[in-house]
Amino acid sequence: MGRLVSKRWWAGTAVVAAIGVVAGLVWFKPWALWVDETVNEALPSATGTAAGTATGTATATATATAPTSAPAPPMTTTPTGPVTVARGSLISHEHTTTGAVRMVRLADGTYTLRLEGLDTSNGPALRVWLSDAPVKEGRAGWHVFDDGRYVDLGRLKGNRGNQNYPLPADVDWSAYTSVSIWCDRFDVSFGAARIDRV
Incomplete structure (x- = not known):
């Protein structure tokens, strides 16, 4: 009888241990550290529909009112391409991280955060x-980004490459001073950059 109870106890313990191991693997996803995902996106460009319509109308009016022998006067136009308004360089925190960060104003007035030449480790829930947190070197900077205000721009698309993250329309990017590749699973920064106006 004692042996039967002992066998059942060991069998139950083994099942619980196996469930614990599987749950731990699902939670930590250690294999992600050895799997690279490269995403290369082009910098967004404006469609130019509205600007094209306005330019066409202005050109037609200028041509109609100008003498036929004189050329049309030059027109003042707003930039039609992306403009970098702030930039920074990523530093390593919990994982080795390199690359550049740019805040880009598009021709339609929206803003996109762009990661260029990103190279970091993969991981769960990146x-x-x-953020409005300061960027600090070493372990002192690993956990500061959830202490103040931050805007989650979405899941990291890949741990390598060039990627775009559009800002919500109601976000004033100038109220934030840094960018973090944040592991939401373990509340730690893989790498971060201070962004400065240009």
Whole structure:
């Protein structure tokens, strides 16, 4: 009888241990550290529909009112391409991280955060955060980004490459001073950059 109880106890313990191991693997996803995901996106460009319509109308009016022998006067136009308004360089925190960060104003007035030449480790629940926290070197900077205000721009698309993260229309990017590749699973920064106006 004692042996039967002992066998059942060991069998139950083994099942619980196996469930614990599987749950731990699902939670930590250690294999992600050895799997690279490269995403290369082009910098967004404006469609130019509204600007094209306005330019066409202005050109037609100028041509109609100008003398036929004189050329049309030059027109003042707003930039039609992306403009970098702030930039920074990523530093390593919990994982070795390199690359550049740019805040880009598009021709339609919207803003996009762009990661260029990103190279970091893969991991579970990696997010891109725009934050008001200071960027600190070493372990002192690993956990500061959830202490103040931040905007979650979405899941990190890949741990390598060039990627775009559009800002919500109601977000004033100038109220934030840093960007973090944030592991939401373990509340730690893989790498971060201070962004400065240009």
